[in-house]
Amino acid sequence: xxxxxxxxxxxxxxxxxxxxxxxxxxxxxxxxxxxxxxxxxxxxxxxxxxxxxxxxxxxxxxxxxxxxxxxxxxxxxxxxxxxxxxxxxxxxxxxxxxxxxxxxxxxxxxxxxxxxxxxxxxxxxxxxxxxxxxxxxxxxxxxxxxxxxxxxxxxxxxxxxxxxxxxxxxxxxxxxxxxxxxxxxxxxxxxxxxxxxxxxxxxxxxxxxxxxxxxxxxxxxxxxxxxxxxxxxxxxxxxxxxxxxxxxxxxxxxxxxxxxxxxxxxxxxxxxxxxxxxxxxxxxxxxxxxxxxxxxxxxxxxxxxxxxxxxxxxxxxxxxxxxxxxxxxxxxxxxxxxxxxxxxxxxxxxxxxxxxxxxxxxxxxxxxxxxxxxxxxxxxxxxxxxxxxxxxxxxxxxxxxxxxxxxxxxxxxxxxxxxxxxxxxxxxxxxxxxxxxxxxxxxxxxxxxxxxxxxxxxxxxxxxxxxxxxxxxxxxxxxxxxxxxxxxxxxxxxxxxxxxxxxxxxxxxxxxxxxxxxxxxxxxxxxxxxxxxxxxxxxxxxxxxxxxxxxxxxxxxxxxxxxxxxxxxxxxxxxxxxxxxxxxxxxxxxxxxxxxxxxxxxx
Numbered sequence: 001x002x003x004x005x006x007x008x009x010x011x012x013x014x015x016x017x018x019x020x021x022x023x024x025x026x027x028x029x030x031x032x033x034x035x036x037x038x039x040x041x042x043x044x045x046x047x048x049x050x051x052x053x054x055x056x057x058x059x060x061x062x063x064x065x066x067x068x069x070x071x072x073x074x075x076x077x078x079x080x081x082x083x084x085x086x087x088x089x090x091x092x093x094x095x096x097x098x099x100x101x102x103x104x105x106x107x108x109x110x111x112x113x114x115x116x117x118x119x120x121x122x123x124x125x126x127x128x129x130x131x132x133x134x135x136x137x138x139x140x141x142x143x144x145x146x147x148x149x150x151x152x153x154x155x156x157x158x159x160x161x162x163x164x165x166x167x168x169x170x171x172x173x174x175x176x177x178x179x180x181x182x183x184x185x186x187x188x189x190x191x192x193x194x195x196x197x198x199x200x201x202x203x204x205x206x207x208x209x210x211x212x213x214x215x216x217x218x219x220x221x222x223x224x225x226x227x228x229x230x231x232x233x234x235x236x237x238x239x240x241x242x243x244x245x246x247x248x249x250x251x252x253x254x255x256x257x258x259x260x261x262x263x264x265x266x267x268x269x270x271x272x273x274x275x276x277x278x279x280x281x282x283x284x285x286x287x288x289x290x291x292x293x294x295x296x297x298x299x300x301x302x303x304x305x306x307x308x309x310x311x312x313x314x315x316x317x318x319x320x321x322x323x324x325x326x327x328x329x330x331x332x333x334x335x336x337x338x339x340x341x342x343x344x345x346x347x348x349x350x351x352x353x354x355x356x357x358x359x360x361x362x363x364x365x366x367x368x369x370x371x372x373x374x375x376x377x378x379x380x381x382x383x384x385x386x387x388x389x390x391x392x393x394x395x396x397x398x399x400x401x402x403x404x405x406x407x408x409x410x411x412x413x414x415x416x417x418x419x420x421x422x423x424x425x426x427x428x429x430x431x432x433x434x435x436x437x438x439x440x441x442x443x444x445x446x447x448x449x450x451x452x453x454x455x456x457x458x459x460x461x462x463x464x465x466x467x468x469x470x471x472x473x474x475x476x477x478x479x480x481x482x483x484x485x486x487x488x489x490x491x492x493x494x495x496x497x498x499x500x501x502x503x504x505x506x507x508x509x510x511x512x513x514x515x516x517x518x519x520x521x522x523x524x525x526x527x528x529x530x531x532x533x534x535x536x537x538x539x540x541x542x543x544x545x546x547x548x549x550x551x552x553x554x555x556x557x558x559x560x561x562x563x564x565x566x567x568x569x570x571x572x573x574x575x576x577x578x579x580x581x582x583x584x585x586x587x588x589x590x591x592x593x594x595x596x597x598x599x600x601x602x603x
Contacts, residue, residue, distance in 0.1 A: 008056040009080045009229075010063070011210060013098060013185040015047040015108040016071030021094045024069055029092040031065055038087035039229075042098045046109075048072060049098035049185055051229065053086055078183060078210045080238040086229035101189045102159045106196075113191025115206040116178060118215045124178075125220045132172060134179040136161060136190045137226070144233050144243075144252050145223020147180070158186055165197055176201040182225060184208035213238055226252060248272050284387050290420040291382045299419060300375030300410035307347070308368040308409070312360045321346065321366070322356035331491070345369040375411040379564045382416065385439065385589050390581045391452065392417065392426050392442040395591040398569065399562040401434040408434075408561075417442055430456045433531065434561045435548070438465070438573025438591040443581075451581040456528065462577040462588075465523040465533055466597050468570035469542040470552050472513045473521070479507045480536035484529040493549045493556045494531055496539045504529045506536045518545060520597055522574075533571065545570040545596070570596045 018024070021043050028041055032052070037059070039052035048069075052062060067073050116124075124131060125147075133150040135142055142152050153164045177199060179187045187204035194202045205212060209225045218236035224243075225234050232252045233241035243252045246263075249272035257263060262273035274282065316324045325337045325346075337356065340346050344353035347367040354366070383395040396402070396413055403414040410416075417426045426442035429452040443449040455461045483501030485494040505526040512520040519542070523533045531550075537543060538550035546569040548559040562569060577588040592598070 006081045006083065007053050007085055008059045009051075009053040009082055009086060009231075010059055010077040011051050011183045011227075012063075012075055012077035013047065013049040013183065013188075014072055014075045015098075015112075015188055017109065018043065018045055018047060018069065018071055021045065025092050025094055028062075028065065029090070032062060032090045032092065035061055037062060038085055038090050040087070040090075041092045042095050043093070044095050044098045047098050048075070051087070052090075053082070053229075076207075078207060078214065080210070080234065082231055082240055084230065086231050099185050099189060100159055101161070101193075103162055103189075103193060106189050106192050108188040108192060111192050111195070112188065113179075113195060113202050113204050116203040117206050118212040121178060121205055121212065122216045122219055129176075131176045131178050134177050136179050136181045136186050140251055141182070141226040144226045145221065148220050148222055150180075161186075161190055162193060165194060173197075173199050174201070176203070178203045178205060180205035180208055180212075182208050182227065183210050210234070210238070246272060280388060284384055287387065287420050288384050291380075291384070291416070294416055294419065295380040295382065298375075298378065298380060298411050299415065300408070303372045303374045304410075305372050306370040306409050307351075308370050308404075310366045310368060312362055312364045312366070314362040316360055317362050319360055320356065321354060321358045321360055324360050324366075330488075340368065375409065376407055376561070377564050378408070378411045380411070380416060382413065383591075385591060388582065390444060390448040391429070392421070392444065393589045394440050394442070396432055396437055396440040396573075398437045399434050399564060399566075401561065402428050402431050402440065406561075413440065414442075429453050430461075430528075432573055433534075433569075433571075435546075435569035436571045436573060437568075437594055439576040439589050440573070441576065441578075441589070448581045452578065455578050459527060460578070462575075463525055463573065464575040465525070466511075466572045466574045466593055467521045467523055467533060467537060468545045468596050469519050469521055469537055470545060471517065471542045472519050473508070473510050473540075473542055476510045477508070478540075479505065480540055481505045482536060482539050484532060484535055489556065491549060491556070491558050491560045493560075494529075494535060495556065496535060502529055503527065504532050504536070506533055508537075547571075568594070568596065570594075572597060 025043055035054060035058035037052050037054035039050065041050040041052065042048065048066065052059065063075070063077060067075055133147045135146050135150045135152045138156055139152065139154065146152070153161060155161055155164050179190055179202065181187050184204065184207050187208070191202050191204045212221070213225065213234070213236045221236060224241045226232065227234055231240040232243040232245055235241050243254055244258065245251070246253055246269035248268050251269060251271040253263065253269055257270050260270045262268060262270045268274070310328065312324060322334065322337050322341065326334050341354070341356040345368065346354050347369065348354040349364050349366065351367060378400045379397040380400060381397045385393040385395055387393065401408045401412045404412050414426070414428055424444050426444060427449050429441040429443050429449065432438065432440050441452065443452050482496040482504065483498060484504045485497040485501050488494055507524040507526065509522045510519050511522055525532050534544055534547055534550050543550050543552050546567045548562055549557050551557050572594055573591065574593060575588060575590045577586055579585065580587040
């Protein structure tokens, strides 16, 4: 690289009370672009922090402009040289803090920790003075180099520093501590914080490791100093070490690590390499954690205005909008829909208010503006059974609707999975009732959806359910072939219809007959009608325990979705077997039986 122009790199910060931040930002950005500088300048009401590189003349002009700002007259910078520009662009930003710490009341200007110059620290170390060298940087920075016998604070982000301080031994509060970081700025906040926490002799290394290198070289230091630019690491002579960063995990890599077969540019390195199975398990663990968090913080808990989509099917061709609405949502009166249209709460496919007399067309999507409201509580304790590149298999809890419908939109299995797996949009391959628990399969994209949904439509998926029913069936093995009504009754219920119903067939086997007059039954649906297992058992005189629609007395109830505190519907999708879209082999998934079945479930 002999003969190439050298790039001047500066790192500088100063805590000061600044005003007119927007004007300073605009002026410094224009100047930096004019001077062809690259890097980052952070401005805040608490001061300035910058890392900038370019020609020496341009750097001097920038420093002159910064020092003209009231409060920054004495700004000092640390200089180093490189053959290449370490930054890709020029950013000038206004931030709440020039170094993120997250603790209110820390004022490095009014209440700083005392500073110790680099040469004085070297003298103390030469003398063997009993001090604790506290490295306040992140673990990956420390891995590249630190002072001999330094104590790492043990953090992955500077915001974790306060919690790490709380774990330090109590006796350190009376001992002399010299804290250090790359350039000193983190210690400007760490020092006052430790003073607040009762540490009596806290010093900060003035100018940080880089200033120590500049004045004292490599004495008492092992390795390099990590820097947040393309140079990655600087040796004690302030020369770039030749390391690069892993794109995936941002670990600094040596020449030996770059030759490691686990290093794939832009993909992995020896520090983060994972087999496909390792990565799958990591992803599953991460997704499960996100699901657990959402279970305690339901997305539909706060009131919001919802646009409910209503899709026109082929049978409504040439119908009026109000006829369409009254048919698909019969629980609402014609007068209700008339008022909704008059109030402008029904929108056309292009989301414009539409009247009740509009003639709808198959495939059109209309929208009902539902008023500001929170969604009902659900049980969102979703457990991942398995996941891969094609499908996501979960044990669905209850009550939890599978997809948006009625009063439920955000608090549905589909919506919650789409939050966790974004930007992917998992779609259900089949449907489980809101009150039914067990195996639910979602596909990751349209292509896999076609491969899986086709199997459900053709009836080639093997499904086994568990149900706890009222009564003791006389036969251990029995079946029901009663046809089921195609159109819903009140509350969306259906019943047996021998004149115009759809054909349906379910096989049953009694697993346990309990002394309390109930039985545990395995159900194998051979067809896929809505509420098929529930209707067939109800028709045979063995209604499922906890069913709010198909009641024990042979009548139909008015409640569709249970509340989380209600006794559960004792119906569980226990096992499901299909041809996996990737392996093209039969694959079975099982969901653990719930409490109402588990105590007596045969091993």
